[in-house]
Amino acid sequence: MLIDTPSARLLLQRGQTSRLSGAAHAHLASAAGTLWITIDHDRRDIVLEPGQGFDVDSAEDVLVCALGGPAVLDLQPRMAALAAA
Template identity: 55%
Template sequence: MQVRPQRLSLSLPKKAIFTLPDAHEVDIECQSGALWITIDHDRRDIVLEPGEHFRSASHESALVAALEPSCVRFSARRLSVAVAQEDAPQRTASPWRLWLRGMSPA
């Protein structure tokens, strides 16, 4: 029996945050706009632009923040999601693409 992946597409306003409690094997695709992804216990800043994908190998939670109005698609065998009501996540380092969009860590 072949299991079809679950898919979820969302339109996120600027600075909206979407939480994945377990990002393991979840494919995150930026369809429009720009997304900033942070994963618990991972110092990387992942920024996706239209057409780019990211897939985490860890079982940590991930925050997906919209740097501008964005459309995102999540695909996985099993999705577990939660919505956060807060501003964009704060990090110790910021790639230049965040700075160009007027965002910088505190």
């Protein structure tokens, strides 16, 4: 699936994954549920609980997976996230 928009909200079912290409400098946040995030060629594993966010600091692809149940991922440019805070 190609999503060509600066902001998006994705509903992921338990165990469903989504690969985000071109997510460099994006802000990822959990609007609901628990999300597992990993970045290609990065040793970190990031887990977001509802209300938590993470700024992507790499140009590599990002893989997002819903853990334990459905989850909602909010994706927006980092600058938009900073302005809203």
